[in-house]
Amino acid sequence: MSTSALRPAATEPPEGSSETDLFSKFDALIETREQLLSTGLTDPFGLVMEEVVSPTVAICNGRKTILLGTYNYMGMTFDPDVIAAGKKALDEFGSGTTGSRVLNGTYVGHKAVEDALKDFYAMDHAMVFSTGYQANLGIISTMAGKDDYIILDIDSHASIYDGCALGNAQIVPFRHNDIDALEKRLKRLPPEAGKLVVLEGVYSMLGDIAPLKEMVAVCKAAGAMVLVDEAHSMGFIGEHGRGVAEAQGVIDDVDFIIGTFSKSVGTVGGFCVSNHPKFEILRLVCRPYVFTASLPPSVVATAATSIRKLMHGKAKRDHLWENSKKLHAGLKALGFTLGTDEPQSAIIAVIMPDLERGAAMWEALLHEGLYVNLARPPATPAGMTLLRCSLCAEHSSEQVDEILGMFEAAGRATGCIN
Ligand SMILES: Cc1ncc(COP(=O)(O)O)c(C=O)c1O
Numbered sequence: 001m002s003t004s005a006l007r008p009a010a011t012e013p014p015e016g017s018s019e020t021d022l023f024s025k026f027d028a029l030i031e032t033r034e035q036l037l038s039t040g041l042t043d044p045f046g047l048v049m050e051e052v053v054s055p056t057v058a059i060c061n062g063r064k065t066i067l068l069g070t071y072n073y074m075g076m077t078f079d080p081d082v083i084a085a086g087k088k089a090l091d092e093f094g095s096g097t098t099g100s101r102v103l104n105g106t107y108v109g110h111k112a113v114e115d116a117l118k119d120f121y122a123m124d125h126a127m128v129f130s131t132g133y134q135a136n137l138g139i140i141s142t143m144a145g146k147d148d149y150i151i152l153d154i155d156s157h158a159s160i161y162d163g164c165a166l167g168n169a170q171i172v173p174f175r176h177n178d179i180d181a182l183e184k185r186l187k188r189l190p191p192e193a194g195k196l197v198v199l200e201g202v203y204s205m206l207g208d209i210a211p212l213k214e215m216v217a218v219c220k221a222a223g224a225m226v227l228v229d230e231a232h233s234m235g236f237i238g239e240h241g242r243g244v245a246e247a248q249g250v251i252d253d254v255d256f257i258i259g260t261f262s263k264s265v266g267t268v269g270g271f272c273v274s275n276h277p278k279f280e281i282l283r284l285v286c287r288p289y290v291f292t293a294s295l296p297p298s299v300v301a302t303a304a305t306s307i308r309k310l311m312h313g314k315a316k317r318d319h320l321w322e323n324s325k326k327l328h329a330g331l332k333a334l335g336f337t338l339g340t341d342e343p344q345s346a347i348i349a350v351i352m353p354d355l356e357r358g359a360a361m362w363e364a365l366l367h368e369g370l371y372v373n374l375a376r377p378p379a380t381p382a383g384m385t386l387l388r389c390s391l392c393a394e395h396s397s398e399q400v401d402e403i404l405g406m407f408e409a410a411g412r413a414t415g416c417i418n
Contacts, residue, residue, distance in 0.1 A: 036359055044362050044374040054078055055266075055394045060371060066399055066406075068389045069373035073346045074235045074316055075394030076266030076306045086267075089301035096296045101128075102283060105294030113304040117273055120307050121242055121257060125279040128300070130292055132231055132260025132270030133159040138288035139227065139256055139272045140198060141167035148194035151185055153177065155205065155381045157229065160198050166288075169196070176203070176381065179214045186222035195224035201244030202232035205380050205388070206339030207347030209237075213248040220253055227256040235264030235310045236317055236346055236393075261303045264310060269295050269303055316393035320346055323391045323400055330404040331389075335417040339386065349375075350387040350407075357416060358385035364410035370403060 037043060042061075051059040055075035056067050076082055089109055099105035110128060117126035129135040140163030144150045148169040152160060155176040164171050172189070174181040182197070189195060197219045199210050212228065219226045230243030238246030241264075245251040255276060261269035272282075283289060295303075321343075328343035331350060339349030352358030355376055362374040365387070373388040380386055389403075411417035 032355075036355070041359055042363050042366065044359055047366075047371065052077075055392050056399060058371070060366070064369060065366070066370050066395075066403060068391070068395075068403055069371050070392065071232070071263035071390055072266060072392050072394075073232075073320065073390065074264040074266070074310060074313055075392045076264065076309070079266070079306065079309065081309065082266065082302045082305045085305040086298040086302040090296075090298040093297035095298070097294045099293060100290055101294045102290050107294075107297055107300070109297045109300040109304065110294060113269075113300040113307070114271075116304040116307040117271055120240075120311055121251075121273045122240075123257075123273040124275045124277075126271055126273045127279070127282060127286075127289065128295065128303075129270040129272070129289055130295055131268060132229075132258065132262060133162075134288040134292065135258050135260070135270030135272050136160050136163045136229060137166055138163070138286040139258060139282070140164060140196070141288075142282060142286040143225070143227075143256070144169035144194065144196045148196065149189050150196050150198060151182065151189075151224065152198040153200065153203075153210070155203055156198060156200065157204065157231070158379070160200075160229065163198075177208065177210055179211055179218060182215055183218045183222075186218065186224060189222075191223065195219075195222065196227060197224045198227045198229070200232075201228055201230040201237065202345040202347065204232050204347060205375060205384075205386060206349045207232075207343075207345045207388075208340050209233075209244050209344045211248075212245050212250050212254075216245070216250040216253050225255040226253065227258060228254050229258040231258070231260045231263055232345060232347065234259045235313060236320055241310055241313055241317060261299075261306075265303050265306045267299050267302045267306065269299060313393075320391060320393040322397070323393070323395050324348065326397065326400050327389060327391060327403065330400070331407060334404070334408055334411060336407070336411065346391045348389045348391070350389065352385040352387060352416065355385045357414060358387060360414045361410055361416050362387060364414050365406055368406035368410050370406045370410075 049058040055072045055077050058065050097105040114126040136159035144167050146168040150164050150169045151172045153176055154173045172185050174185050202209050216226055228245050233243035235241045237244050245254045257273050259271050261267045324343040324346055328348050337351040375386040375388050377383045
């Protein structure tokens with residue numbers, strides 16, 4: 001028995017103690033959560049999938065549920081070739097590498113997935129991280145050091161902010177998707193200073209895309225390097241699925257593209273691709289790459305197979321656009337307020353009046369047999385509560401009709417629409 005098992009449970013600091021409860025900073029959040037759950041609401045952040053039937057259907061709380069809140073945009077998680085590659089690698093190389101990429105953690109599979117990425121993006125270099133979060137953490141903190149500047153969209157993903165926090169550069173935020181604000185910020189910085197502008201192709205909360213064509217031009221005129229996180233566009237947007245930078249014709253001017261395997265690729269992992277001739281040195285100096293174990297062989301094998309199949313994913317991309325347009329038009333016609341006037345990506349965000357009604361609507365949809373993501377501040381911009389719908393290329397047109405029927409029923413039951 002461990003000695004800690006003999007100690008009384010320490011719920012309160014002992015009397016007279018001056019110990020500060022470090023949890024007290026979460027009191028407001030604990031109270032909001034308790035208030036919400038005391039109404040009998042199912043915990044929107046505690047859903048368990050008991051069985052996953054396909055990329056678009058799971059069993060939750062014993063019932064068949066259509067999945068409209070995953071990032072499985074291209075539906076690769078059940079692709080037979082992807083699964084076969086993973087099983088083979090598991091048999092041949094074991095369950096894990098137990099080491100860093102720079103020590104014992106580079107197998108042929110890690111090189112093969114980096115080759116697949118270089119081919120997919122037609123770029124010279126690719127570096128695979130254990131998650132997309134770590135890719136942003138690593139590249140941003142390593143590239144922008146003391147005396148450099150990071151200029152970033154205020155609605156950037158948490159991993160971008162955390163990458164900034166890990167480094168020592170000065171942070172200069174600008175208003176979301178505002179080209180003039182970006183240009184003004186850049187002009188105020190010392191011309192000789194190192195500058196890294198960090199943008200996203202698709203912003204995942206509202207599903208809107210960045211005006212990369214104009215922004216990249218502004219960055220280049222100011223002598224800044226540009227990093228674009230294409231986490232939510234890879235596989236889907238652009239002629240070859242390379243993302244918004246490809247779709248807007250500026251991919252050759254982007255210095256770093258960050259991406260993830262946890263969305264269109266259908267597994268887990270992250271990466272950075274680049275044409276910079278000195279890129280490979282990052283393998284020795286990027287701490288979130290060096291000081292962590294590499295991805296398991298089965299994961300890199302599934303990723304490599306998936307990425308190579310995504311190169312020929314035009315039919316899936318076309319169908320996903322059809323789904324996105326159909327859902328957007330249908331929700332708008334029902335009277336919901338959406339994050340964008342037109343569908344811009346595979347994410348359609350439904351704006352809720354407040355957290356209470358957002359949570360009620362989320363639960364009503366779940367009872368109808370539909371799972372969407374409930375998103376709330378601080379993850380969302382401007383304090384919004386959102387029901388984020390992310391479509392999959394494997395959703396059939398009939399499923400989208402079914403989804404619209406569920407939104408109509410839940411919307412009327414909760415008073416979100418008339
Ligand atoms: C824009 C963006 N970048 C990076 C990530 C991190 O990706 P990963 O799930 O691979 O850590 C996410 C995940 O949601 C994201 O939305």
